[in-house]
Amino acid sequence: MPDLNGLEVLEKLRQIDAHVPVIISSADIQDYNRARALELGAMGFVNKPVQKEALQGLVAQGLGGK
Numbered sequence: 001m002p003d004l005n006g007l008e009v010l011e012k013l014r015q016i017d018a019h020v021p022v023i024i025s026s027a028d029i030q031d032y033n034r035a036r037a038l039e040l041g042a043m044g045f046v047n048k049p050v051q052k053e054a055l056q057g058l059v060a061q062g063l064g065g066k
Helices: 006-016 031-039 052-062
Strands: 023-026 044-047
Touching: 006 023, 006 031, 023 031, 023 052, 031 044, 044 052
Parallel strands: 023 044
Antiparallel strands: none
């Protein structure tokens, strides 16, 4: 993204709505960035390339399923 990175977008989103479910998908595997995303309220983090089952599980969780 040209102006903001994903964590900055998540920070701004939290200022608007603290309860919107967010799943982060990134090729960045640094522990700091993963931890920061979770601190900011992301409900999950999926590494790229995305594994279908991992993403489906997080989406179901975000929609209230198990």
